[in-house]
Amino acid sequence: MEKQRFKAYVIEEKDGSFIGEIKTKQLEELPEGDLLIKVYYSSLNYKDALSASGNKGVTKNYPHTPGIDAVGKVVQSNNADFSPDDEVIVTSYDLGMNTDGGFGQYIRVPASWAVRLPKNMSMKEAMIYGTAGLTAGMSVYRLTELVKPDDGKIVVSGATGGVGSMSVAMLSKLGYTVAAITGKTTEHEYLRKLGATEIIDRNEIGQAEKKPITKAQFAGAIDTVGGAILENIIKSTAPMGVVTACGNVGSPKIELTVFPFILRGVTLIGIDSQNYPMHYRNKVWGLLADSWKPGHLAEIATEITLEQLPEKIDLMLQGQVRGRVVVKMSE
Incomplete structure (x- = not known):
């Protein structure tokens, strides 16, 4: 079994304000789900910035770990369709909204939320795309x-x-x-x-x-x-x-x-990407990995660490972020 403790960017409500801080959590604190996934990359979306600023239309209960996107490897699986070391993408559904999300080094989710990482697509590329x-x-x-x-x-x-x-x-x-x-x-x-x-x-x-x-x-x-x-x-x-x-x-x-x-x-x-049917998701991810992949995909993204998230969240809320922000979560 992998380490029992991990880092996560946690938003807490304190005296009417919402404060983000990197904390150490335990795997037992994660919600129930079929798949335990070690997150290698996440990405910053406007919905994450809203969650981090206390928008109750996105996240109802705090403390909370945002991150509506995640890619990584399965650590534990209770579903026959996935095995340990499978590389998977999880985007949308309730991830990062009311279910602890990709700004943690581990997530636990239903198997129905996961898409296999396509061939010809790296984990970082998956999060340059993201939601x-x-x-x-x-x-x-x-x-x-x-x-x-x-x-x-x-x-x-x-x-x-x-x-x-x-x-x-x-x-x-x-x-x-x-x-x-x-x-x-x-x-x-x-x-x-x-x-x-x-x-x-x-x-x-x-x-x-x-x-x-x-x-x-x-x-x-x-x-x-x-x-x-x-x-x-x-x-x-x-x-x-x-x-x-x-x-x-x-x-x-x-x-x-x-x-x-x-x-x-x-x-x-x-277009409702949050609950888009899985057969369409697989079709689109396959196209993104192959004939639709832009030649300058990397130029659309900026890579940051968990420690740099607060600054980027503020910039996103001000409309000052260009392209995509990828968050490196694990080595």
């Missing part, structure tokens, strides 16, 4: 079912974020012409390196537009922010175009008529 990459992959998968590269330009909102960066890189790899929406003028070179051929200022498309439908500009879109930007993207999507929606940091509300859907046949597809 953000999986969400981007799901969005690209659904969009490419109905829109082909020759159909026209695809626009990606929130393009410097994790999901946005991955989406730009994947779409470019697949031969699509990509326009990236951002409000960060310093990141234009980064987005062009990922494959964007056009940069759209967020202010140009983020203002409320009274017209129920506007000039067709995009064959499709991957929206990560919601609100007015999603409204305007839908209004300016070409006939038979497809828009996927996976975020609401701008707003969870949209004000629309039915005209884009009836007059242009626009399709709006919601």
Whole structure:
């Protein structure tokens, strides 16, 4: 048996404030589950930053260890489908929300949450992707079912974020012409390196537009922010175009008529990576390991240690994190 004690980044509520600290825990403190997994890498997501700041819509009870992503090796298994030393990915479901997550060196989870690490994918690459990459992959998968590269330009909102960066890189790899929406003028070179051929200022498309439908500009879109930007993207999507929606940091509300859907046949597809069916997860992870893997995947990520988490969490809450943040958990 591996060591009984391990390090974890634990959030505690003290006098109305939420404080994060690296603590030593025991395996017995982990929840029940089929698989005990030694975590080699995790990653930082916006939902982790919310959990770390005491957002009760994400995490109800504290003390708590965030981390909605984890990759590592099975140490103990009570399920016939997995054996010790199997390399597995665990993302979403309840991991890091109300179940202690990947910011601990060990996790214990149901076997139904685990995906085998695909061939041709390292553990670090799995966490460069993480939930953000999986969400981007799901969005690209659904969009490419109905829109082909020759159909026209695809626009990606929130393009410097994790999901946005991955989406730009994947779409470019697949031969699509990509326009990236951002409000960060310093990141234009980064987005062009990922494959964007056009940069759209967020202010140009983020203002409320009274017209129920506007000039067709995009064959499709991957929206990560919601609100007015999603409204305007839908209004300016070409006939038979497809828009996927996976975020609401701008707003969870949209004000629309039915005209884009009836007059242009626009399709709006919601992406829920948290509870996405397992057969789709396996399909998308396989594509991410193979033909969809960007050549510059490593450039999308920054690697940090557990000790550096607090600073990165603060930056993420301020909207100052570019791409992906990978957390190295074990040697």
